[in-house]
Amino acid sequence: MLDDHRTSNAGDDAKDSGLGASDDTLMLLAGKGDDRAYAQLVDRHLDRTLAFAQRVLSSRPEAEDVLQEAFLRVWKKAPTWTNDGARFSTWFYRVVLNLCIDRKRKPSHAALPDDFEFADNSPIADAQLEETQASELVEKALAVLPDRQREAVVLCYYQGLSNKEAAEILSVRVKALESLLVRARKNLLVLLEGVRGEVLGDAR
Amino acid sequence: MTTDRTRELFEAYGADPARWPKEEASMAAKKGVSAGSGAGELDEARVDAARLDSLLNLYTVSPAEMPLRASVLAVRDSAVDVRDVARINRPEQRRRRFWDLSGGLAVALRGAFPQLFGLALASMLGFMVGATDMLPIHDHGISVDASGLVLGEDGLGSFDS
Numbered sequence: 001m002l003d004d005h006r007t008s009n010a011g012d013d014a015k016d017s018g019l020g021a022s023d024d025t026l027m028l029l030a031g032k033g034d035d036r037a038y039a040q041l042v043d044r045h046l047d048r049t050l051a052f053a054q055r056v057l058s059s060r061p062e063a064e065d066v067l068q069e070a071f072l073r074v075w076k077k078a079p080t081w082t083n084d085g086a087r088f089s090t091w092f093y094r095v096v097l098n099l100c101i102d103r104k105r106k107p108s109h110a111a112l113p114d115d116f117e118f119a120d121n122s123p124i125a126d127a128q129l130e131e132t133q134a135s136e137l138v139e140k141a142l143a144v145l146p147d148r149q150r151e152a153v154v155l156c157y158y159q160g161l162s163n164k165e166a167a168e169i170l171s172v173r174v175k176a177l178e179s180l181l182v183r184a185r186k187n188l189l190v191l192l193e194g195v196r197g198e199v200l201g202d203a204r
Numbered sequence: 205m206t207t208d209r210t211r212e213l214f215e216a217y218g219a220d221p222a223r224w225p226k227e228e229a230s231m232a233a234k235k236g237v238s239a240g241s242g243a244g245e246l247d248e249a250r251v252d253a254a255r256l257d258s259l260l261n262l263y264t265v266s267p268a269e270m271p272l273r274a275s276v277l278a279v280r281d282s283a284v285d286v287r288d289v290a291r292i293n294r295p296e297q298r299r300r301r302f303w304d305l306s307g308g309l310a311v312a313l314r315g316a317f318p319q320l321f322g323l324a325l326a327s328m329l330g331f332m333v334g335a336t337d338m339l340p341i342h343d344h345g346i347s348v349d350a351s352g353l354v355l356g357e358d359g360l361g362s363f364d365s
Binding site for chain 1: 215225
């Protein structure tokens with residue numbers, strides 16, 4: 001079906017680009033200068049990939065910068081887009097992930113967050129945790145995971161991707177992905193052990 | 205599906221079989237394994253997985269706001285601008301455009317208004333001679349029709365015919 005669009009229906013789709021069109025079709029139309037097709041791609045993928053980048057980077061402003069750069073690459077890629085058997089979303093996740101990795105290589109990401117507390121009797125553990133505080137706590141726990149573990153959890157758990165697609169994005173086998181996931185979740189449990197009672201008191 | 209594999213699924217994907225690989229999720233459903241059900245020896249793995257799921261679910265991210273969407277779309281426009289500016293500002297193209305334009309204008313002017321063309325050319329030559337002071341003729345009080353240097357012996361008279 002995607003190939004049918006690519007060869008014969010692109011011009012027709014340009015009339016009502018958007019609703020119902022596949023990502024591949026929208027890329028093809030965007031490559032021909034169709035602004036609405038490009039805008040539709042933005043609407044379709046911005047929120048999800050922004051959440052992905054934010055969870056990988058632990059920073060909203062940096063995630064927004066990454067998404068601007070990522071969509072610029074979409075626009076530049078569109079005129080020569082060929083899916084080559086890969087889905088647009090998989091390709092785009094890779095683009096975003098690589099940009100995130102580049103960001104994390106910068107010095108500001110070299111150190112762990114200064115204010116992160118492991119399980120102990122720190123004020124944050126004893127405090128009455130509001131929802132936002134709990135969210136920030138989990139964010140910080142994710143931030144201290146090794147990069148690959150964090151990426152695996154974000155892709156599979158938060159983004160809800162299949163194990164095959166997540167493995168493809170991370171360029172690993174499914175078995176290796178599962179190993180990353182198991183280690184990530186064990187680490188998260190340890191990291192959050194001290195506050196689990198406080199947080200899960202409401203969350204259970 | 206073995207007990208060990210089911211435990212691995214809990215540990216990797218969480219307590220909810222809806223998050224598991226599809227084939228194994230349906231196999232688990234047939235065996236009666238679910239997020240809420242007791243699974244005997246797998247109870248501990250399931251409870252731990254459910255606890256962590258509950259924690260992870262607390263981490264929420266707000267959707268993109270309109271300014272971000274607008275700037276993402278604007279980035280596309282700036283990409284077009286950059287491409288155009290780069291093409292226009294290429295020096296050799298800029299020079300070529302100037303001479304193409306100048307040459308075309310000169311031919312058109314000479315054809316339509318030969319006298320005006322001659323006057324313009326003479327003015328330009330006069331300016332060049334005056335500005336550079338390359339010809340010492342002025343120093344000796346000799347007057348010369350400098351256009352002859354370019355237009356031949358007839359000088360400006362060549363446009364009268």
